[in-house]
Amino acid sequence: MYNNTEDEYKEAVKNEYERVKNGQYSSYLSAPTRSKLSKLCWEIYEGKKMNQTDLNIFNALLGLPFDINNKNGFKAQKNKFRPIETFYKGETNPLEMDKVDLAAVLVDYQPRPFSRFRTSDLSLDYKKNDSIDNPEPEVEDDDGEFIFQTPQGGFGIKEEPPRKISFIERLLRLLKKSKRTVFAILFTFGLTGTGTAIYLAFFEKDNMQWSKDHYEVVYKEGIEGNPNEIIDYDEHLLDFKKVSVCDTSTCFKPDGEAIVWYAKIGDKADFFNSNGNGRHPETKKSLRPITEYIKGKYKGDCPTK
Structure with missing residues (x-):
């Protein structure tokens, strides 16, 4: 039986925050405030069919059950997100696990809550393990989630099998992974014209720079004479004006x-x-x-x- 500690749980949740803070919910997580985290919490709970475990986590910290018709009552609770804000920023170390549990929900860390983390086999990659090649016996837990038992006696959450990746997606991933290699291959096969066009399209013009009232997609050198910072390409900023x-x-x-x-x-x-x-x-x-x-x-x- 595993006996993982509270400190290990906090570290794991914090590491997951660092991993995802510039991803899908970057507008809430990259510079977290209690107001932003409150809005993110509502968006997550409102937009997903939550299992009973996550509903209990919501209730434990906020002192009220999640009710889609009680948004105004929820807004009054935003100060309760202050400990999560300071936890993400590394300013505080919460003593109450209900705060860390909700912090885990906001970044979708598994296994959660701490009661599950404590007895889990942490050698597993819970976020990505789909057990396709070596399926293990499945059971349904009290929260309605399908989990599988590992040979070591721990449990992992079984997610949906990954979708098939198209040829184009595989090509783009390869292009992103090894620019020199792919360009050399294209050159070898006499596709220098097409290869150069693909190379420039995908490798060079993959930055953004603020220009007057919007972001322009630019080459790594940026716009001549433009003093604004050149940042990595972010699709979410294309409509930002x-x-x-x-x-x-x-x-x-x-x-x-x-x-x-x-x-x-x-x-x-x-x-x-x-x-x-x-x-x-x-x-x-x-x-x-x-x-x-x-x-x-x-x-x-x-x-x-």
């Missing part, structure tokens, strides 16, 4: 949630159509959701027809 805000601008959803974000620059503010990667592309200041007060104070003139 600076916007103008005036009296008639729609800045909120019907329920009051902001759809415009801002950062103050001296005595004015720049506005954007989303949270992007959480930072102003030029000043690197944190972006915040707009409020009626900010809109009223920093709005501009509406364009004339």
Whole structure:
């Protein structure tokens, strides 16, 4: 029987946070705040069919059951995400495992909660182990999840088998993995024209740089004369733009949630159509959701027809 410790659990969750913080939920995790983590939590629970274990984790920390009709009541709990924020940042070491359990949910770390982690075989890769080549006996646990028992007596969560990868995807992965090798192969087979085009398309122009009001996809040298930082290509930033805000601008959803974000620059503010990667592309200041007060104070003139 395994007896993994609380410190090992915390370290594992923190490592998973570092691994995924610039991924799908980077706008929430790359520069976490209690407000961002609260919104991410609601998005995760609202968007997935949660098992009873994760519902219990939600209830244990927040003191209320997850109810899709109680979003306003949930918003009042955002300060309870402060310990998770400081845990991700390495500023605190939570003593209560319910906080670490919810931190595990937000980055989808398995095995969770700690009660499961404590008796798990950590030599397994829980996130990727699909047991296709060597299937083990499967059982359904109390939470409705299918798990498999390992020869050592531990348990792993069985996920869906990976989908088949198309030829194009395999080619792109190979191209990304070994640029020189693939280019040499293409050259050897007399495909220098096509090979060069593919090489330039996939290897060189894989950066982004802020240009006036949006990100441009650029070569590694960037735009001549543009002093803004050159960053790695991020598909989520293609639609990220600076916007103008005036009296008639729609800045909120019907329920009051902001759809415009801002950062103050001296005595004015720049506005954007989303949270992007959480930072102003030029000043690197944190972006915040707009409020009626900010809109009223920093709005501009509406364009004339």
